[in-house]
Amino acid sequence: MSQxxxxxxxxxxxxxxxxxxxxxxxxERLPVFSMIxxxxxRFPMPRNLNIWWTFGAVLTVVLVLMLATGxxxxxxxxxxxxxxxASIEMIERRVPSGWLLRSLHMAGSNLFLAFLYLHIFRGxxxxxxxxxxxxxxxxxxFLMLMVMMTAFAGYILPWGQMSYWAANVVIQAISSIPWxxxxxxxxxxxxxxxxxxxxxxxxxxxxxxxxxxxGVVFIxxxxxxxxxxxxxxGIEPKTKEETLxxxxxxxxxxxxxIVVSLLLLILLAFLFPDLxxxxxxxxxxxxxxxxANIAPEWYFxxxxxxxxxxxxxxxxxxxxxxxxLILFAVPWLDRSSIKSATYRPLYRLSLxxxxxxxxxxxxxxxxxxxxxxxxxxxxxxxxxxxxxLMILPFSHRFELKRTLPVxxxxxxxxxxx
Amino acid sequence: xxxxxxxxxxxxxxLLIVMFSLNVAGxxxxxxxxxxxxxxxxxxxSGIFGSYDLSSVQRGYLVYRKSCASCHSTEYMRYADLQQMxxxxxxxxxxxxxxxxxxxxxxxxxxxxxxxxxVDYIPSPYANKLVAQSVNMGKVPLDLSRYAMTxxxxxxxxxxxxLGYTKSPVDFKLDQDGLYYNRYFPGHQxxxxxxxxKGGVQYTDGTNTTIEQQAKxxxxxxxxxxxxxxxxxxxxxIMALIYxxxxxxxxxxxxxKVWSNVK
Numbered sequence: 001m002s003q004x005x006x007x008x009x010x011x012x013x014x015x016x017x018x019x020x021x022x023x024x025x026x027x028e029r030l031p032v033f034s035m036i037x038x039x040x041x042r043f044p045m046p047r048n049l050n051i052w053w054t055f056g057a058v059l060t061v062v063l064v065l066m067l068a069t070g071x072x073x074x075x076x077x078x079x080x081x082x083x084x085x086a087s088i089e090m091i092e093r094r095v096p097s098g099w100l101l102r103s104l105h106m107a108g109s110n111l112f113l114a115f116l117y118l119h120i121f122r123g124x125x126x127x128x129x130x131x132x133x134x135x136x137x138x139x140x141x142f143l144m145l146m147v148m149m150t151a152f153a154g155y156i157l158p159w160g161q162m163s164y165w166a167a168n169v170v171i172q173a174i175s176s177i178p179w180x181x182x183x184x185x186x187x188x189x190x191x192x193x194x195x196x197x198x199x200x201x202x203x204x205x206x207x208x209x210x211x212x213x214x215g216v217v218f219i220x221x222x223x224x225x226x227x228x229x230x231x232x233x234g235i236e237p238k239t240k241e242e243t244l245x246x247x248x249x250x251x252x253x254x255x256x257x258i259v260v261s262l263l264l265l266i267l268l269a270f271l272f273p274d275l276x277x278x279x280x281x282x283x284x285x286x287x288x289x290x291x292a293n294i295a296p297e298w299y300f301x302x303x304x305x306x307x308x309x310x311x312x313x314x315x316x317x318x319x320x321x322x323x324x325l326i327l328f329a330v331p332w333l334d335r336s337s338i339k340s341a342t343y344r345p346l347y348r349l350s351l352x353x354x355x356x357x358x359x360x361x362x363x364x365x366x367x368x369x370x371x372x373x374x375x376x377x378x379x380x381x382x383x384x385x386x387x388x389l390m391i392l393p394f395s396h397r398f399e400l401k402r403t404l405p406v407x408x409x410x411x412x413x414x415x416x417x
Numbered sequence: 418x419x420x421x422x423x424x425x426x427x428x429x430x431x432l433l434i435v436m437f438s439l440n441v442a443g444x445x446x447x448x449x450x451x452x453x454x455x456x457x458x459x460x461x462x463s464g465i466f467g468s469y470d471l472s473s474v475q476r477g478y479l480v481y482r483k484s485c486a487s488c489h490s491t492e493y494m495r496y497a498d499l500q501q502m503x504x505x506x507x508x509x510x511x512x513x514x515x516x517x518x519x520x521x522x523x524x525x526x527x528x529x530x531x532x533x534x535x536v537d538y539i540p541s542p543y544a545n546k547l548v549a550q551s552v553n554m555g556k557v558p559l560d561l562s563r564y565a566m567t568x569x570x571x572x573x574x575x576x577x578x579x580l581g582y583t584k585s586p587v588d589f590k591l592d593q594d595g596l597y598y599n600r601y602f603p604g605h606q607x608x609x610x611x612x613x614x615k616g617g618v619q620y621t622d623g624t625n626t627t628i629e630q631q632a633k634x635x636x637x638x639x640x641x642x643x644x645x646x647x648x649x650x651x652x653x654x655i656m657a658l659i660y661x662x663x664x665x666x667x668x669x670x671x672x673x674k675v676w677s678n679v680k
Binding site: 047086089090092093094099100103244248249252253255256259260262263266267269270271272273279280282283 | 465493494495497498562563566567643645646650651653654655657658661662664665668669671672675676679
């Protein structure tokens with residue numbers, strides 16, 4: 001008895017070992033700790049990444065924000081034609097902090113698409129889709145399509161005038177597909193016009209997609225960590241000196257951009273909510289009254305613009321969907337061995353014209369332009385496809401390439417020549 | 418090289434911001450056209466520091482119940498929502514009790530009316546849309562829950578309409594009886610009779626009951642029903658902005674420090 005009550009140094013030591021072995025115990029069965037060490041602490045990143053490589057981290061944070069707010073909004077939402085609008089009013093007026101959750105969710109969706117477009121543009125500019133990163137590119141594009149689908153479904157849910165008529169525009173577009181169009185539209189909407197069934201379906205779609213997106217994000221990140229990040233120079237690091245560990249360098253850098261995008265979120269959600277919301281959507285859906293100006297959210301404007309530019313509905317639909325789907329072919333269309341546009345003057349120029357064309361298409365979508373602007377829009381659309389089908393496959397044959405640096409440590413001035 | 422890349426990068430960001438702000442352009446354009454058509458008032462609730470004069474909102478509610486609610490509804494508002502305009506539940510309960518609302522059927526199968534309580538929706542003036550249509554020249558009077566937000570011109574337009582009733586010009590003929598001339602209404606023929614009468618409402622705080630004052634108060638009330646959380650939203654927004662800006666500076670300093678040994 002007296003012996004056991006005495007503090008025994010051996011026992012203390014034993015306890016310490018036991019404590020240590022809890023993490024070891026887990027580690028031996030599921031190596032999460034070494035995984036975090038390997039993938040998020042020691043993980044080698046190219047040392048020359050610029051701000052364009054932070055948007056992936058921002059997107060992850062925005063996704064978490066969307067889920068966190070969305071789940072609680074779903075708890076108070078009624079997905080029926082009779083009750084949807086009233087339940088949004090209830091969330092806005094009576095659910096404690098409901099207006100706050102909804103403001104964040106709405107502003108968050110805008111930031112999500114904005115950063116997604118920037119992220120994809122980064123990929124195009126620095127050739128992040130090239131060998132060996134094709135799967136990163138494909139999973140990313142897949143995510144983009146899923147996010148767009150989710151955003152579209154989400155916009156229908158409040159069942160305001162714009163929700164209803166935006167859904168109607170999509171029905172019209174889909175039903176223009178020869179042979180199967182009418183049936184497909186009917187099947188997707190549960191009727192010949194948006195209705196109660198549509199709302200139920202799109203609510204489920206919106207909710208389920210959000211979680212499927214997490215799964216695809218996981219695949220996207222696993223793919224990326226296997227092949228490692230591209231960088232502004234577009235050459236692979238060969239030595240340890242050309243890389244920096246993820247922690248603390250890129251954690252610190254991502255943090256700055258994440259916090260700054262939070263500032264943007266606050267501005268949009270609390271101080272300038274009118275900038276991004278169409279007030280027309282606070283009028284309940286009315287199938288008998290077409291609004292004077294049907295316009296989708298800004299992030300769909302270029303694709304809506306393409307629909308308007310083409311007098312034949314089905315062709316419009318093909319070109320509009322094609323403008324997104326063509327991105328999947330980019331790894332094969334681009335025949336140049338140089339990744340970064342920095343060293344491809346002609347390609348870079350074309351990419352900026354592409355960006356301008358994209359904006360013009362958006363303006364067409366917004367203002368339903370007539371006459372001269374329609375032709376400018378068609379020119380923009382032509383250039384959009386020209387870039388992908390002509391410039392990407394053939395520019396490398398006659399463009400004056402700039403000399404690639406040998407190492408990421410090289411001074412850029414040395415690379416000029 | 419780096420210089421050019423950076424410049425072009427900024428240009429690219431700039432262009433995407435253009436995309437992002439297409440709505441801003443539309444918004445600015447809307448504001449600009451509004452400015453030309455009707456007088457602008459310095460509303461206390463405009464701008465990012467905007468806030469409501471709650472006593473004006475409360476007076477506006479009295480005007481609304483007296484002059485608007487006999488034809489217009491605020492379908493999505495409950496009595497308890499009026500707390501946001503600075504009233505206690507007891508005060509609201511007293512106000513609610515003066516209204517009779519339909520509450521199902523009684524034992525004989527007849528409509529059962531009872532005094533309203535705070536959890537009830539503020540009653541709509543008509544039993545259903547058909548009744549509303551038939552007594553209002555075939556059109557249901559607008560629901561005012563979000564009207565100050567959805568109508569072009571917003572508060573200024575509402576104010577303009579309320580004060581826009583004048584004698585019709587000599588060369589202007591109204592299409593039919595029951596229409597009124599209003600200089601700001603599109604087409605100038607409005608079916609709404611002039612809703613405000615001087616002294617038509619009793620203000621408890623002794624404010625003058627001129628038509629202008631009533632119009633101003635009821636417009637403020639309608640803006641409040643359209644944006645019931647505006648005060649809180651602006652307050653939280655500005656506080657969060659200051660806080661996160663502070664965190665942004667901190668993270669930037671940390672980033673600089675972490676990267677200081679990288680050449």
